[in-house]
Amino acid sequence: MDKSDAVNVQTENVPVIDLNLTINENPVKVQVEPTARLVDILRDELQLTGTKISCGIGRCGACSVMIDGQLVNACLTMAYQADQTSITTIEGVSRDQEMDPIQKAFLEEGGFQCGYCTPGMVMAVKVLLEEVPVPTEEDIKMALSGNLCRCTGYGGIIRAVQRMAAENSEVR
């Protein structure tokens, strides 16, 4: 064995690793190929199908999740890169069967139509509001620049975020 921390466990010529994750505050261990995409692990191995897959190259944002508090594309993240991290998916956003206020705002402001992009949008907005509780329209557009919606024209989505910003502003 080389002194490198090589991921090189051979099983019938297919290398696998023990991937240790915390997903939505629950510890999870799965055996996967080190180059498997995180989005496939979430959806196929763990049945967390709220995270969507579309472009596969980080262009659409449908697979957005939080890794250690940062927004990332699960399609661009390989298994070995996610080892020992804490991941939040759309399933971890709601609490006690209650929707997150961001989800409510999307619902009430018409922030989705087909809904396919919505989990990724909600994750991106969650990260934005944690960093900038009262974002400007420019902040919102920048934060959502990696999340594509082909239905709404973004009007309802931006309104939803502005509603959250207004509520946060009142609280402050």
Added chain:
Amino acid sequence: MVNEHEPLMSGKPPTLPVPTKIWRPSDLSEAWELKRRYGSEACYITGGTLIQLQREQGTPLAEHLISLDKINVLEGFDQLEDEGQFKLRIGALTTLSDCHRNVFIEEYWPILAEAIRHVASPAVRNRATIGGNVCYQVGDVIPALMVLEAEAVSFDGTTYLRNDIATYIQSVNGKDHPILTSITLPEPPVSAQVLSFFKKVGRREAFIPSIVTVACYTCINESGEVEYIRLAAGGGTASPKRLYESERFLQKKVLVEEDLGRLYDLVLQEYVPASDPFTTAEYRKTVAANVIVSEFEKLIQ
């Protein structure tokens, strides 16, 4: 080279012909040795955003991926002082997001911050590294680094090399190219007036491959004369280049309206972009010339 205009493929990646092994060396010498051992079957990886994009477009992963993410010396920022000059060392593994948030970059090198803001999306910038953008050879931050006279520090297995960005980018094509370890930004010159800008033109406002990128850093003295100028252009699949002829033309000039036509012609002459199915080289030249001239026109006005 990535063709940004290949049809997008969805679903799972293609079946891999050979299982890929991931190596995570803890120091540069070890990484270098692994690359030498496996040669063309090995590839360095940091954030991996480009490699994943290429994989989805049909390029199989290398048989051996040498991840540099455990090499701690490649991360973060160091403030340096060199003969009274302030410099910032950026580790090659530093993410574009961390660069964008850095207060020194914001204050001293704002055109780099502006260039980074135009790379992909926040989620991609959280994984993509500044070293990866440079090693991509056509990354959008490269023109900004060129005009800021950034230095690329790399490791060739025994020693650390110091080169300008353009020289390092050329070396990336070589068989045993040195590992980029850091980028050093020197404090930019100051003057009575500074004109600096970074402009990216794409097919939409955000998150789009560039058609043209232009960066400029110009110092103008109290007499209105250009006393220092660095100008670079990139975009598409051609590596960014400094526009030396245009720089020479502008140097020592007090710019007047009539100079702009000559500047326009010079940019058309020396900027050599590539054509692709969406954008001709001629179009890119015209866009670059228009962008540069319009910025200098503001200066005259």
